[in-house]
Amino acid sequence: MFCREQIAQLRDFTSEIRERGARLLAVGNGKPAQAKAFAEERELDFPLYTDPGLRAYRAAGLRRDVSSTFNLGLVKHGVRALKTGFRQGAVQGDPWQQGGAFVFAPGDRVLFEQRSDTAGDHVDPRELIAALT
Amino acid sequence: MTHSSTTKSTESNLSARDLADVTVLDTEGEVYRLGDAWSEGPAVLVFVRHYG
Numbered sequence: 001m002f003c004r005e006q007i008a009q010l011r012d013f014t015s016e017i018r019e020r021g022a023r024l025l026a027v028g029n030g031k032p033a034q035a036k037a038f039a040e041e042r043e044l045d046f047p048l049y050t051d052p053g054l055r056a057y058r059a060a061g062l063r064r065d066v067s068s069t070f071n072l073g074l075v076k077h078g079v080r081a082l083k084t085g086f087r088q089g090a091v092q093g094d095p096w097q098q099g100g101a102f103v104f105a106p107g108d109r110v111l112f113e114q115r116s117d118t119a120g121d122h123v124d125p126r127e128l129i130a131a132l133t
Numbered sequence: 134m135t136h137s138s139t140t141k142s143t144e145s146n147l148s149a150r151d152l153a154d155v156t157v158l159d160t161e162g163e164v165y166r167l168g169d170a171w172s173e174g175p176a177v178l179v180f181v182r183h184y185g
Binding site: 003006007010017020021022023024025026027028029030032035036039047048049050051052055056057059060061062093094095097098099100101102103104105106108109110111113116119123128132 | 148149150151152153155157158159160161162165167168170171172173174175176177178179180181182183
């Protein structure tokens with residue numbers, strides 16, 4: 001359910017991201033067919049890629065462990081997500097892999113980076129906008 | 134308040150360069166090189182946890 005909430009949050013900001021001349025893309029893990037189904041279900045207007053081998057997640061230095069997934073911070077995030085109407089569907093992809101968000105520019109410049117510590121702990125899109133401004 | 138770590142340290146150059154040559158698959162199973170996303174302009178790259 002955190003994933004759906006995160007994607008919904010991002011969708012509200014896609015036009016602002018594009019207004020600043022930036023591209024938006026998401027990467028998940030699992031099979032392309034799962035990504036395709038998710039993208040169609042959520043009617044995404046930005047590309048969704050998948051990284052079944054978790055190579056990109058590893059290269060990005062994103063956490064993958066059981067302890068971060070069951071952190072107590074999860075309870076607070078879970079309550080928030082449930083309150084706004086998101087429910088957990090069937091998990092597709094690695095449940096222990098955490099996410100993150102980056103803003104990159106030509107020349108491999110890093111304008112922003114965030115690596116999540118717990119489930120439900122995802123970036124505020126306004127921080128992404130700020131990095132582009 | 135979040136528990137995430139936001140860094141802009143000197144090690145940050147490493148993450149973009151390491152990621153640039155990594156390939157992922159699009160929804161049709163075609164290969165895409167991540168670095169192409171920010172080779173000509175800025176890009177926001179979000180890694181989601183899983184689909185669900």
